[in-house]
Amino acid sequence: MEQRVSLITLGVADLARSRTFYETLGWRGQEVEETVFFQAGGLGLVLWSREKLALDSGLDDAHGTGFGGIVLAHNLRSPAEVDALLTTARQAGATITKPAATTTYGGYAGSFADPDGHLWEIAHNPGFPLAEDGTLTIPDFGTP
Amino acid sequence: MEQRVSLITLGVADLARSRTFYETLGWRGQEVEETVFFQAGGLGLVLWSREKLALDSGLDDAHGTGFGGIVLAHNLRSPAEVDALLTTARQAGATITKPAATTTYGGYAGSFADPDGHLWEIAHNPGFPLAEDGTLTIPDFGTP
Numbered sequence: 001m002e003q004r005v006s007l008i009t010l011g012v013a014d015l016a017r018s019r020t021f022y023e024t025l026g027w028r029g030q031e032v033e034e035t036v037f038f039q040a041g042g043l044g045l046v047l048w049s050r051e052k053l054a055l056d057s058g059l060d061d062a063h064g065t066g067f068g069g070i071v072l073a074h075n076l077r078s079p080a081e082v083d084a085l086l087t088t089a090r091q092a093g094a095t096i097t098k099p100a101a102t103t104t105y106g107g108y109a110g111s112f113a114d115p116d117g118h119l120w121e122i123a124h125n126p127g128f129p130l131a132e133d134g135t136l137t138i139p140d141f142g143t144p
Numbered sequence: 145m146e147q148r149v150s151l152i153t154l155g156v157a158d159l160a161r162s163r164t165f166y167e168t169l170g171w172r173g174q175e176v177e178e179t180v181f182f183q184a185g186g187l188g189l190v191l192w193s194r195e196k197l198a199l200d201s202g203l204d205d206a207h208g209t210g211f212g213g214i215v216l217a218h219n220l221r222s223p224a225e226v227d228a229l230l231t232t233a234r235q236a237g238a239t240i241t242k243p244a245a246t247t248t249y250g251g252y253a254g255s256f257a258d259p260d261g262h263l264w265e266i267a268h269n270p271g272f273p274l275a276e277d278g279t280l281t282i283p284d285f286g287t288p
Contacts, residue, residue, distance in 0.1 A: 004185035024236035068212015092168035
């Protein structure tokens, strides 16, 4: 696993409120399908429904103990790399919260929790280009 | 506020266990003063006591509702920039959880919670170099 973080997703209760907050701080992003994507240096910072983020991480209940509402993502270049890293993570003591599967966006991803429950999504997303050094670029969604 | 994240700090219950976990995944970092620093692309990923992380963020109790055990940091180039950003954040609706003050490491930092309680530390840390583009470099602590 290379030492990099591709995305930080913040689970939010009210997307419009949160988007306005970060825009007031000077951030500019793109909203698509009830998700806001900000390019933040070499990674993406994402705002998404806290409930959906929990479910997407394989957790039943966003309100249960232990879900902090943040997921870190590590993106890879192929589904095979996703499978390999999830296997390594499990062997290292991670809990696989969501086995790898094809995603709605045409990618392939699974999730694990580290020893303290911090969640990582391991993903291959052909729509989010990765540079040689691992820098992730949020694509232009063509939204106004 | 530039669109970048300088540090991601994961609050952990057992530093040795967590360090071993990430090392088993292939990460290599430096441990100094019961803190592990990993260079992760243009930012740092840090492992630190969950209790200390809560207190350092101005929260009384790590076990209270709402502390997810992760803090994002945005580092700046001067104490004046820290003050200015915390003022902007408060005006944008943030809750200042820890007013800016001189830190034990010779810097200057304060913390806020965004509308969903996600914590940001806003810091000037002269020991952690920031490149022109905001890339943060974990210093060489000279540890074995």
